[in-house]
Amino acid sequence: MRILAERADIIPQLAEVFRTFGYEGTSLSRITERTGLGKGSLYHFFPGGKEEMASAVLADIDDWFEREVFTPLLRETPENGLAGMWKAVRCYFQSGGRICLVGAFALDGTRDRFAAGIAGYFGRWTGALTTTLVRAGWTDRAAEDAARDAVLGIQGALVLARAMNDPALFSGAVDRLEARLRQPAPSR
Amino acid sequence: MRILAERADIIPQLAEVFRTFGYEGTSLSRITERTGLGKGSLYHFFPGGKEEMASAVLADIDDWFEREVFTPLLRETPENGLAGMWKAVRCYFQSGGRICLVGAFALDGTRDRFAAGIAGYFGRWTGALTTTLVRAGWTDRAAEDAARDAVLGIQGALVLARAMNDPALFSGAVDRLEARLRQPAPSR
DNA sequence: GTCTATACAGTGATAGAC
DNA sequence: GTCTATCACTGTATAGAC
Numbered sequence: 061m062r063i064l065a066e067r068a069d070i071i072p073q074l075a076e077v078f079r080t081f082g083y084e085g086t087s088l089s090r091i092t093e094r095t096g097l098g099k100g101s102l103y104h105f106f107p108g109g110k111e112e113m114a115s116a117v118l119a120d121i122d123d124w125f126e127r128e129v130f131t132p133l134l135r136e137t138p139e140n141g142l143a144g145m146w147k148a149v150r151c152y153f154q155s156g157g158r159i160c161l162v163g164a165f166a167l168d169g170t171r172d173r174f175a176a177g178i179a180g181y182f183g184r185w186t187g188a189l190t191t192t193l194v195r196a197g198w199t200d201r202a203a204e205d206a207a208r209d210a211v212l213g214i215q216g217a218l219v220l221a222r223a224m225n226d227p228a229l230f231s232g233a234v235d236r237l238e239a240r241l242r243q244p245a246p247s248r
Numbered sequence: 249m250r251i252l253a254e255r256a257d258i259i260p261q262l263a264e265v266f267r268t269f270g271y272e273g274t275s276l277s278r279i280t281e282r283t284g285l286g287k288g289s290l291y292h293f294f295p296g297g298k299e300e301m302a303s304a305v306l307a308d309i310d311d312w313f314e315r316e317v318f319t320p321l322l323r324e325t326p327e328n329g330l331a332g333m334w335k336a337v338r339c340y341f342q343s344g345g346r347i348c349l350v351g352a353f354a355l356d357g358t359r360d361r362f363a364a365g366i367a368g369y370f371g372r373w374t375g376a377l378t379t380t381l382v383r384a385g386w387t388d389r390a391a392e393d394a395a396r397d398a399v400l401g402i403q404g405a406l407v408l409a410r411a412m413n414d415p416a417l418f419s420g421a422v423d424r425l426e427a428r429l430r431q432p433a434p435s436r
Numbered sequence: 437g438t439c440t441a442t443a444c445a446g447t448g449a450t451a452g453a454c
Numbered sequence: 455g456t457c458t459a460t461c462a463c464t465g466t467a468t469a470g471a472c
Contacts, residue, residue, distance in 0.1 A: 064455060064456085065455080065456095079356075080356070080357055081272070081356055081357045082270060082272055082355070082356035082357065082358070083273075084269070084270055084272035084273035085271075085272035085356055085357050085358070087446080087447065087448085088447075088448060088449085089446080089447085097455095097456080098456060098457050098458080099448085099449075099450090099457090099458095100450095100451095100452095100455080100456055100457055100458080101455065101456050101457080103448095103449075103450080104455060104456080105455095109448065109449065110448070110449095159355050159356075162411070163355070163407045163411065164355040164356060166407055166410045166411035167270070167347050167351070167352040167355065167406075167407060167410060168267075168268070168269055168270030168273055168347075168352060169268055169269045169270065169273050170270070170273070171410060171411070175413070178411050179411060179412050179413060181411075182408060182411045182412055183412065205420070205424060208408065208417065208420075208421060209401070209421065209424060211404075211408060212401065212404035212405050212407065212408040212421055213397070213400065213401060213404055214404070215403070215404040215407040215408060216399075216400035216401055216402070216403040216404025216405070216407070217400050217404070218355075219351045219354055219355060219400065219403040219404070219407070220370060220374075220396065220399060220400040220403060222354045222355060222359060223350070223351065223354035223359070223366050223367060223369075223370045224367050224370055224371065225363065225367060229396065232393070232396075233396065233397065233400055236393060236397060252437060252438085253437080253438095275464075275465065275466085276465075276466065276467085277464080277465085285437095285438080286438060286439055286440080287439090287440095287466085287467080287468090288437080288438055288439055288440080288468095288469095288470095289437065289438050289439080291467075291468080292437060292438075293437095297466065297467065298466075437472105438471105438472085439470100439471085439472080440469105440470090440471080440472100441468100441469085441470090441471100442467100442468080442469080442470105443466105443467085443468075443469100444465100444466095444467095445464105445465080445466090445467105446463105446464085446465070446466100447462100447463075447464065447465075448461100448462100448463085448464100449460105449461080449462090449463105450459105450460085450461070450462105451458105451459085451460085451461095452457100452458095452459090452460105453456105453457085453458085453459100454455105454456085454457080454458105
């Protein structure tokens with residue numbers, strides 16, 4: 061058993077704080093409160109301070125999606141890749157109870173601080189999804205539009221579910237998004 | 249000509265500051281910088297400080313949508329109401345160059361501060377849109393789902409457009425959302 | 437109505453003891 | 455690796471002169 065913390069142990073807790081309060085709303089004291097670690101320990105792991113903490117969280121999210129969503133999308137059959145994506149999305153966002161930190165960061169001045177990471181995350185997601193749909197028989201143009209609509213639909217569903225304080229709204233929207241991607245030959 | 253400011257004159261400037269930096273990222277000094285008004289004047293108009301300023305901005309946005317979108321949706325023919333909504337949406341969000349402050353506030357701890365206003369805005373929007381679609385011949389269930397999908401699609405398009413720094417992405421998505429609402433008899 | 441001056445808590449960050 | 459003490463600074467908010 062280990063008592064001393066490791067950097068990797070802290071990141072999920074950091075993520076939760078940033079998700080709750082946003083980048084600007086997250087203070088070191090709130091982080092200390094949640095993690096139980098003093099500023100000394102925090103700055104030991106993240107010499108760059110709050111910005112490095114948020115950056116590490118973003119990288120961690122990126123890794124998770126790369127491993128659980130983007131890679132399966134490209135490596136497995138389109139059906140399996142898509143089924144895995146929707147399952148992962150439902151799980152990760154806890155059926156609408158958890159927001160997308162990358163999307164939240166994108167909406168205010170925080171975006172400029174992490175522009176590359178944010179654009180990369182969404183770019184790789186829509187890219188992998190487009191490729192998958194093309195492999196499933198969609199035309200390039202229809203696949204690109206549908207991929208964007210799916211990703212943006214997930215983000216919008218998170219916004220609306222939180223705004224209305226109704227997580228079930230997310231689940232319903234995701235069901236419809238999934239169904240829309242399942243029709244093999246796009247009629248639009 | 250009037251030199252002294254009025255409360256109503258300041259609100260659009262306040263809105264822009266909040267949109268740029270988010271609620272937590274907006275400081276009185278940034279507001280002073282943008283409006284040219286000292287703290288004395290600011291607190292003269294908004295005794296409740298920053299929270300009252302944001303509240304006034306939210307109420308102003310609400311009024312605008314009520315007047316330009318929700319009421320026309322309910323008062324005019326479904327076709328005219330819908331056409332007006334899409335035109336207003338494109339105009340208001342400046343083809344993807346401007347985010348939705350209500351949606352942005354919904355994503356972090358700011359939501360709890362303005363929960364009623366945020367839920368009311370989205371509730372009246374999806375409500376008016378649902379009613380309009382029912383009047384246009386949709387079934388209740390299909391109308392409600394489609395209304396939510398449209399509103400959530402707009403929010404998601406704003407997130408994705410800003411994340412990818414590509415306003416055109418918003419315009420394309422809105423075109424598809426509009427087209428999806430135009431099919432008179434929902435096949436889904 | 438607008439300004440300046442000011443109060444004071446909280447901010448991110450650093451240094452150094454252990 | 456973790457803590458406490460402390461730093462300079464900015465945050466919101468108030469008081470009062472004009």
